[in-house]
Amino acid sequence: MHFTSVQCVQGENFLFLVNNADDESSFTYEEKSGKGPRSWGEINPHWQACKNGTLQSPIDLLDQRVQVLSHLGRLNRDYKPAPATVKNRGHDITVMWKGEAGEIKINGTEYKLLQCHWHSPSEHTINGTRYELELHLVHKCSQGNLAVVSIVYKYGRPDRMLSKVRRQICGLSVDPKQDKELGIVNPGDIKFGSSRKYYRYLGSLTVPPCTEGVIWTIVQKVSLTFSIQLLVRFALVVFGFWRLIKPEWFCWVVVL
Numbered sequence: 001m002h003f004t005s006v007q008c009v010q011g012e013n014f015l016f017l018v019n020n021a022d023d024e025s026s027f028t029y030e031e032k033s034g035k036g037p038r039s040w041g042e043i044n045p046h047w048q049a050c051k052n053g054t055l056q057s058p059i060d061l062l063d064q065r066v067q068v069l070s071h072l073g074r075l076n077r078d079y080k081p082a083p084a085t086v087k088n089r090g091h092d093i094t095v096m097w098k099g100e101a102g103e104i105k106i107n108g109t110e111y112k113l114l115q116c117h118w119h120s121p122s123e124h125t126i127n128g129t130r131y132e133l134e135l136h137l138v139h140k141c142s143q144g145n146l147a148v149v150s151i152v153y154k155y156g157r158p159d160r161m162l163s164k165v166r167r168q169i170c171g172l173s174v175d176p177k178q179d180k181e182l183g184i185v186n187p188g189d190i191k192f193g194s195s196r197k198y199y200r201y202l203g204s205l206t207v208p209p210c211t212e213g214v215i216w217t218i219v220q221k222v223s224l225t226f227s228i229q230l231l232v233r234f235a236l237v238v239f240g241f242w243r244l245i246k247p248e249w250f251c252w253v254v255v256l
C-alpha cells in the first residue's frame with residue numbers, strides 16, 4: 001500500500017472517533033517515518049497522553065494479571081437493526097450506523113453504538129498471542145465518554161454481520177470519501193461468543209490523542225471462518241495498523 005495515501009485517509013477516519021485531534025493526518029503506524037506510535041506523544045502537544053499516559057491501550061491480556069470478578073455480570077447489550085454504510089478508509093474498514101443501532105449498558109450507563117471497524121492483526125493480545133483479526137465496536141454515552149467492545153477472532157465459523165459486509169468489501173475502493181450503503185445492518189448478528197466471560201479494563205483510544213478513560217470490554221476470542229480471499233482482502237487494507245502493546249497494565253476477566 002502506498003504510504004502517502006494511507007496518511008491521507010487516516011485523518012478522515014479519526015475525525016469520527018476523535019474530534020479534538022488538531023491534525024489527524026500527521027501520524028502514521030510506521031516507526032521509520034518518525035511519526036509512528038513511539039513518536040505520537042511528541043508530534044502534537046495535545047497528544048502527550050500517547051507518551052505519558054498511564055492507562056494506554058492496547059494491552060496484553062495475561063492470565064497472571066487477570067483478576068476474576070463475578071459481580072460485573074453478563075455483558076449487557078441491546079442492539080437493533082439500523083441503516084449503515086461501509087467505508088474503506090485505507091487502514092481499516094468501518095461500518096457506520098446512521099440510525100439508532102442500540103446500546104450496551106455498563107454500571108447503569110447507556111453507551112450508544114456508533115460504528116465498528118477491524119484491525120488485522122489484533123491490537124490486543126491474549127497471553128502474548130496476536131490473533132488474525134480484532135473488531136472494535138465503538139459506543140458513546142450522553143456525557144461523551146467512550147466504551148469500546150472488542151472481539152478477537154481466530155479461524156472458525158463466520159457470523160452474519162461479516163457475511164453481509166463481505167459482499168460489499170469486494171467492490172470497495174480506497175477512496176476515503178466513498179461510502180457504500182449496506183442497507184439495514186443488525187449489530188445483533190455479530191457473534192460475541194460467551195457474554196459471561198470478558199476482559200474489562202480502563203484504557204485509552206489506540207490512536208492520537210490517545211485520550212484515556214475509555215472503557216474496554218474484550219470478548220474472548222471468537223471463531224470465525226474467513227475465506228482466504230476475504231482474509232487477504234482485509235489484510236491488504238488493515239494489516240499493519242495496530243498500536244504497540246502495553247504489557248504492564250492490569251485487567252480483569254469476568255467468570256460467572
Ligand SMILES: [Zn+2]
Nearest residue numbers: 117119136206
Ligand atoms: Zn480500533
